[in-house]
Amino acid sequence: MIWSSEDIARDAVRRQGAGMPAARVAEAVAQAAVRERETAEELRSEGPVERGLVASDPEELAERWAAQHGEWRRVQALMEASGWAVYEPERDSAGSAWAAERTVRRERAITAHAAHLEQRRAAADEVQGEVWVPAGAGRLLRQAASRAGLTPQEVLAQLAERVVVGENGAVSVAPFIPSH
Template identity: 85%
Template sequence: MIWSSEDVARDVVRRQGAGMPAARVAEEVAQAAVRERETAEEVRCRRVRRSVEGGLPAADPEELAERWAARHAEWRRVQALVEASGWAVYEPERDSVGSAWAAERTFRREQALAAHAAHLERRREAAQEVCGEVWVAAGPGRLLRQAASRAGLTPQEVLAQLAGRVEVGEDGAVSVAPFIPSR
């Protein structure tokens, strides 16, 4: 699961800010503002260098600038909340907006983990299946298509039903009892 820069900033600020006094929150806002300015300037300089030198784009400085901008915005939000609420320290549990975002991130993470587990299970099941490609001569192929058409199936579905009914004798002979393909 990929978190946005805002998600990362909210999580970091929530963890780092827990129990932080209002004065320290103000310092974090100032520090984030400086980092945001520095990283944005670095991105601008790299863009100019790239355009002059014709180099390839480097995503890391841009991502870092984006993260610091998001972190600065989140620290400002926390500072405004602490000041408006009159709290001596930032308490993430009392921050209804931050708590809602944290719950949403947790929910999305759980969904992603469940989807990943389901994907792994499907892959495990698929690994146990046998897939094959069958080339059928024109005559038998025509008969196979006719049987599939009468049953409202595809030729592949008829072949799958055929394979499901295969019997292997003690001498290794492979046979299939007569059957009528069906849905």
């Protein structure tokens, strides 16, 4: 699951800002503004990009700081408008809605990934092949398929499902009537 820069910023601000007084939120807004400006200037510079301690895509880093600055400003405005002394994420209806949405997306991604893995496990047991059948056997196969309203491939699949391998390695199939 890939989160957008806004998702990452909202999650980070929600975690970092929990219980933070208004003065510290203002400091976080100022710091994010500085980081946003610095990363934007770094992108505009013509020289090589200095990576620092952590190797990161400069465009992605600039996007993240811009998103984080916007989210800190939103939290600051919310606190001022609501008269909150400290930021309480559970009282932040927009932030809580976004967090719930991220949780739902994450759960869907986990479920889809698990289903994909299960599908791959099941597919590992499947065998696909191309069978060249002599003309005489091919005619009999097409006739049996036609009577059952199936394709020759479907009849061959039913035949394969009924294969029995004996102790001596002999392969056999008991007589059956192909059906839907």
